[in-house]
Amino acid sequence: MTWKTHMVLGAIAGYCAYPSWKGSVIGATMALVPDIDQANSKLGNLMGPLSKMLQKGFGHRTVTHSWVILFLPFLLFGDSLAAMAALWGILSHLVSDMLVGRIQLLWPLRVGWLGIPVSKSMYRTVDRIVFYVAIVYIVIKGYQ
Numbered sequence: 038m039t040w041k042t043h044m045v046l047g048a049i050a051g052y053c054a055y056p057s058w059k060g061s062v063i064g065a066t067m068a069l070v071p072d073i074d075q076a077n078s079k080l081g082n083l084m085g086p087l088s089k090m091l092q093k094g095f096g097h098r099t100v101t102h103s104w105v106i107l108f109l110p111f112l113l114f115g116d117s118l119a120a121m122a123a124l125w126g127i128l129s130h131l132v133s134d135m136l137v138g139r140i141q142l143l144w145p146l147r148v149g150w151l152g153i154p155v156s157k158s159m160y161r162t163v164d165r166i167v168f169y170v171a172i173v174y175i176v177i178k179g180y181q
């Protein structure tokens with residue numbers, strides 16, 4: 038998924054775990070973290086050398102898209118609602134990436150590649166559909 042779709046899904050996921058604007062912001066932000074392993078991603082551009090090191094050392098959708106990344110929320114926020122929002126934000130990233138490709142969820146095991154590989158055009162189509170459905174969901178929920 039594109040960074041915009043990850044952020045929108047992360048905002049929804051974060052809000053579900055921690056129903057407040059803080060939960061949405063934390064979820065949306067943390068939903069970008071797994072793609073730190075891609076130097077040309079939104080977060081990868083900000084993190085520069087770390088991102089390039091992860092990309093060269095491990096490859097895309099490996100360690101930062103695995104069970105390992107699920108510990109990060111608790112390292113950053115301890116045992117709190119903020120940690121749950123962050124966890125759900127990251128999980129939204131992993132699940133949505135599996136809709137349009139495969140991730141190495143069980144890294145470092147090579148058998149751990151899970152997801153649905155799709156063509157580039159299908160990737161764009163699914164990304165757009167998910168993005169707009171998520172926006173409509175937020176708007177409808179916002180008026181309730």
Ligand SMILES: [Zn+2]
Nearest residue numbers: 071072102134
């Ligand atoms: Zn990703």
